[in-house]
Amino acid sequence: LSVSQITGMSATNRVRIFGNGNILQFNANTTDRHVFRLNGIDYLSVSNLVIRSTASAAGWNLHLMNGSNYNTFDSCLIDYTALTSQTTNAVGICISNSTTSPTSIGAAGYFDTFRNCTIKGRAQAGPYYGITNQGPSGTLTNNTFENNKIEDFYLYGIWGNYCGGTRVIGNRISRPTITAHTTCYGMYFINGSRQETITGNYIFNLRATNPAVTSTTYGIAFATPNTPYGQETRVTNNIISFNHSGTFYGFYSTCGSNIYIENNTVYADYPSSTFNTTYGALHQICTYTNFRSVNNIFYTNRLTSGINYGQRFSTGNSALSNDVKVDGNVYYVTGSTNQNYVVDDNGSTYNTFSAWRNAGGDPKGTSADPNFTNPSNGDFKPRSLDIDDIGVANGITTDFLGLNRNLTAPDPGAYEFTVDVRVVKVELPTTNICQANGYPVKVWIKNNASFPVSNVRVSFKVNEEQRANEIAGVSINPGDSIDYTFNTLAVFSNVGNGQMLKGFVSTKSDTSFQAINVAASPVGSMIVKGSAFAGSFNAGDLISPDIVAHGDKIIYEYTRPDNLTNSQYGSVWRVSSISITTLNGTAINSADTASFIPTSSTNGRVEITPRPGESDSTFRVSIKLRNVISGCDAPEMVRYFFVAPRPNVVYNVANVCLGDKAEFFNSTSISSGQVSYQWDLG
Numbered sequence: 012l013s014v015s016q017i018t019g020m021s022a023t024n025r026v027r028i029f030g031n032g033n034i035l036q037f038n039a040n041t042t043d044r045h046v047f048r049l050n051g052i053d054y055l056s057v058s059n060l061v062i063r064s065t066a067s068a069a070g071w072n073l074h075l076m077n078g079s080n081y082n083t084f085d086s087c088l089i090d091y092t093a094l095t096s097q098t099t100n101a102v103g104i105c106i107s108n109s110t111t112s113p114t115s116i117g118a119a120g121y122f123d124t125f126r127n128c129t130i131k132g133r134a135q136a137g138p139y140y141g142i143t144n145q146g147p148s149g150t151l152t153n154n155t156f157e158n159n160k161i162e163d164f165y166l167y168g169i170w171g172n173y174c175g176g177t178r179v180i181g182n183r184i185s186r187p188t189i190t191a192h193t194t195c196y197g198m199y200f201i202n203g204s205r206q207e208t209i210t211g212n213y214i215f216n217l218r219a220t221n222p223a224v225t226s227t228t229y230g231i232a233f234a235t236p237n238t239p240y241g242q243e244t245r246v247t248n249n250i251i252s253f254n255h256s257g258t259f260y261g262f263y264s265t266c267g268s269n270i271y272i273e274n275n276t277v278y279a280d281y282p283s284s285t286f287n288t289t290y291g292a293l294h295q296i297c298t299y300t301n302f303r304s305v306n307n308i309f310y311t312n313r314l315t316s317g318i319n320y321g322q323r324f325s326t327g328n329s330a331l332s333n334d335v336k337v338d339g340n341v342y343y344v345t346g347s348t349n350q351n352y353v354v355d356d357n358g359s360t361y362n363t364f365s366a367w368r369n370a371g372g373d374p375k376g377t378s379a380d381p382n383f384t385n386p387s388n389g390d391f392k393p394r395s396l397d398i399d400d401i402g403v404a405n406g407i408t409t410d411f412l413g414l415n416r417n418l419t420a421p422d423p424g425a426y427e428f429t430v431d432v433r434v435v436k437v438e439l440p441t442t443n444i445c446q447a448n449g450y451p452v453k454v455w456i457k458n459n460a461s462f463p464v465s466n467v468r469v470s471f472k473v474n475e476e477q478r479a480n481e482i483a484g485v486s487i488n489p490g491d492s493i494d495y496t497f498n499t500l501a502v503f504s505n506v507g508n509g510q511m512l513k514g515f516v517s518t519k520s521d522t523s524f525q526a527i528n529v530a531a532s533p534v535g536s537m538i539v540k541g542s543a544f545a546g547s548f549n550a551g552d553l554i555s556p557d558i559v560a561h562g563d564k565i566i567y568e569y570t571r572p573d574n575l576t577n578s579q580y581g582s583v584w585r586v587s588s589i590s591i592t593t594l595n596g597t598a599i600n601s602a603d604t605a606s607f608i609p610t611s612s613t614n615g616r617v618e619i620t621p622r623p624g625e626s627d628s629t630f631r632v633s634i635k636l637r638n639v640i641s642g643c644d645a646p647e648m649v650r651y652f653f654v655a656p657r658p659n660v661v662y663n664v665a666n667v668c669l670g671d672k673a674e675f676f677n678s679t680s681i682s683s684g685q686v687s688y689q690w691d692l693g
Contacts, residue, residue: 012037013048020054022081030060030087037063039070044100044110046072049079049120056083063090069100072130072138075120076108082120086127094136097165097191101138103130106145106154113143116173121146124155132163134188134220140167141184144174148203151176158182163189167196168214173203175242180208185216192221196229197251204236204270207244211411211425215389218255222281225257230277233264240301243269248411248425250391252278258317260290261309266327271303273405274416276391276424278383279311282346288317300334306402308341308381308393308424311351319344323355330356331371339403340376341423353378375403381424384462392426394460396467399430399518431459432467435492437514437523439501444510445643446532449500452479454514454523456495458487468517473501474510480517503529530641533584535573538634538648541566541616551650556629560655561621567650568614569634577609587637587644589617593628600625619652626656627683656682 012035020026037046047062048071049055064070072089075082089103099113104125108117130141141161146152153176161168161184168184171177184197197214200207214230230251238244251261261277264270279289289311309321321342324330330337337354342364344351352360354367361367364378381393393399402421410416411425422428436455444450452471458464465486471479479499487493503510510527540548543566546559559565571577575584589606591599603622609615617632632650637643661678679686 013045013050014052014055015050016052020052022054025054025056027056027058028060029058032059032061034061034063036061036065037070039064039066041069041100044069044071045074045105046070048074048076049082051077051079052082053078053080054082056085057087058085059087061088061090063088063093064101065093067093067095068098070094071100071102071105071113073104074102075106075123076110078118079120079123081122083124083126084128087129089128089130091131091136091138091163092133094132094138097136097139099139101136101165102140102143103138103161103164104128104142105140106152107143108145113140114145114170114172116145116147118147118150119145120152120154122153124157125159126155126157127159129160130162130164131160132165132189134163134190136191137163137165137186137189139165140170142168143170144172144177146173146175146203148173151206153177155180156182161185162187165189165191165195166193167199169198170196171198171200171204171207174200175203175205175207178208179210179212181211182213184212184214185219187216187219190220192218192224192226194227194229196232198231199229199234200232200236201234202237204233204244205238205242209249210245210247211413212249213252213389214250215252217253218257222255223283224255227258228253228255228260229263230261232260232262233267233270235266236264236270237266238269240269243271243301245271245273246275247271247273247407248409249275250278250411250425251275252386252389252391254281256281256283256313258288258290259313263290267302268300269302271305272307273303273305274307274402274407274410274421274423274425276308276426277310278386278391279313280386282312282314289313289319290323300328302334303336303405304330304340305336305405306339306421306423308343308398310343310381310383312343312346314346319346319351320355321353323352324357325355326357328357330354338373338375339401339423340373341381341398341401342376342378343380344378375401377401391424392428393422393424394428394430394462394464396430396432396464396516396518398423399428401518430464432464432487432516433457433459433519434469434514434516434523437471437512437525439512439525439527442528444503444527444529445641446503446506446529447534447646448532448643449502452497452499452501452512452514454495454497455492456483456487456516457492458489461489463488469495469497470515470517471497471501472511472513472515473503474505478502503527505529506531530643531638532641532643532645533572533575533636533638534645536636536645536648537570538632538650539568539570539614541568541618546652551652553629553651557650557652558655559619559621559652560657561623561626562657564618564620565652566616566618567632567634568616569636569648570614571609572636572645577614578611580609580615581639583639585637585639586615587635588633589635590631590633591617591619592631594631599630621654623657625654627654629653655684658686
């Protein structure tokens with residue numbers, strides 16, 4: 012059947028064909044390839060029609076050519092169940108300005124819409140192309156393919172050539188029963204890709220009947236798209252799921268300038284694979300500009316002797332260059348017995364996300380298991396708190412399901428999701444909080460989600476400065492709560508009412524807070540070298556302690572606290588405690604020390620003269636100062652010193668006659684260290 016323009020047809024006066032499930036069929040051949048051809052007709056609407064080729068090796072079931080514009084096909088079945096062999100003459104929907112080539116460019120059809128249709132092959136064979144969409148060079152065709160099913164095709168689910176302005180939305184592309192396997196593409200776009208919208212599509216089960224097949228598979232591919240600046244193609248909210256062997260490309264593009272790949276989920280999970288390489292995300296070749304890879308999830312788990320890549324940028328400009336934006340992506344790359352790389356950037360490989368981030372990549376991205384809800388049944392909604400709300404704002408307003416996205420902190424991947432786990436309470440063990448001291452923080456975590464969560468990453472802030480990021484490692488059942496005490500202590504540097512403590516799940520906004528009144532401590536004092544120090548004043552820590560020999564005196568001084576004076580000693584601040592102990596806690600002999608309070612012109616000081624029995628010991632000096640008014644101690648000031656032993660000098664010479672050789676006998680000993688000698692022969 013071939014139809015041409017009918018006089019009087021217009022946007023307000025369409026011709027409508029209601030198929031009501033009836034069958035239009037033809038035994039297509041190389042002379043008459045089409046079953047139903049639109050030849051220069053505009054404003055035709057067809058619904059619920061079965062279009063079937065009864066040929067075993069040919070047939071363009073639906074063919075549009077010669078400027079067939081503004082036509083609509085809704086809920087039609089493109090039936091190829093009679094095919095028994097694969098040829099390039101089998102096409103489901105063919106928009107081509109030729110009667111012999113399904114991929115001939117030209118003004119075949121503009122603003123045509125194909126919605127809710129099914130293109131179906133069979134187990135033995137399927138159409139070579141599910142859809143071909145050709146246009147003339149440099150022109151927008153603006154055709155729409157929405158909510159269609161493309162099943163059991165042979166090589167290309169959708170092929171586009173100079174098809175600018177095309178909208179590919181919400182289609183399901185799969186090969187559930189076909190047994191013929193070769194290299195195949197979910198979608199393939201070549202030349203003149205501009206202002207295309209490819210969103211909400213699901214590509215899956217392309218090797219369902221033989222997952223061990225070694226043929227190469229592409230999810231969405233662009234070959235020299237030549238997309239001009241200002242007419243960017245956006246690839247968003249798509250799910251690409253592959254569970255098979257063979258080399259795999261989630262996204263593939265050559266010279267892909269002005270292409271935005273955002274908020275997609277790529278899932279490659281076939282642990283039984285024993286070879287081949289997984290480009291689980293993106294393989295980018297040639298110099299390109301204004302390219303984006305943002306907020307995607309790249310999950311690869313294939314046991315392979317090849318290499319698993321998250322993203323690979325090859326033989327072009329760097330993914331870290333100003334012309335490329337790579338951010339907010341989630342990587343889960345595992346399984347290879349050879350090597351797993353989060354990113355390969357022009358030969359610079361990064362096998363951990365931290366290495367990639369340290370190089371400047373993905374500032375808001377992460378490496379985490381998304382914990383998909385049920386991937387075997389096609390539910391790729393994540394359940395991971397680690398990636399909830401971590402994405403980069405990119406203007407995408409809805410997700411795979413058409414639900415509204417968070418515009419300021421979108422979720423990565425195709426789904427906008429919420430893991431509703433919150434900190435509902437945060438507290439300190441006391442209300443008497445002193446400046447500069449550390450206090451344990453306890454939070455109560457509530458799981459409002461409908462599924463268990465574990466390893467919840469929680470944080471707290473002190474006056475908007477994040478101080479901790481730790482994992483509460485227990486599992487929390489739906490509706491339950493747990494409490495968690497941080498290993499990191501909360502320290503308040505500022506004084507007064509209204510100091511703020513906030514607890515929250517790490518990827519969430521602040522959810523619980525407590526206003527704190529912080530009393531002043533005498534902070535800012537230091538232990539310094541005194542006016543007399545018969546030893547070595549070093550770093551004063553355990554690695555490089557100060558050194559003194561027994562019997563010699565060292566003096567440590569402590570300076571006044573910040574914003575206080577020595578004359579305020581006793582009325583505003585004072586020493587709370589001074590302790591000098593060995594590392595096992597034994598106090599130094601009290602007769603060996605003396606302490607002196609500050610005067611108006613001198614620092615306070617501690618004098619120490621170790622005795623011989625204290626040799627070979629390391630001592631810890633601790634000085635605490637107290638604010639007399641608030642009763643708050645400042646954190647202790649600490650130095651370490653080592654008491655060096657003196658040598659036991661035993662040095663003799665035998666009596667000799669004048670002119671004879673003198674022999675000296677040295678029996679000098681020391682309990683630790685070594686003795687050095689200085690000769691003085693008079």
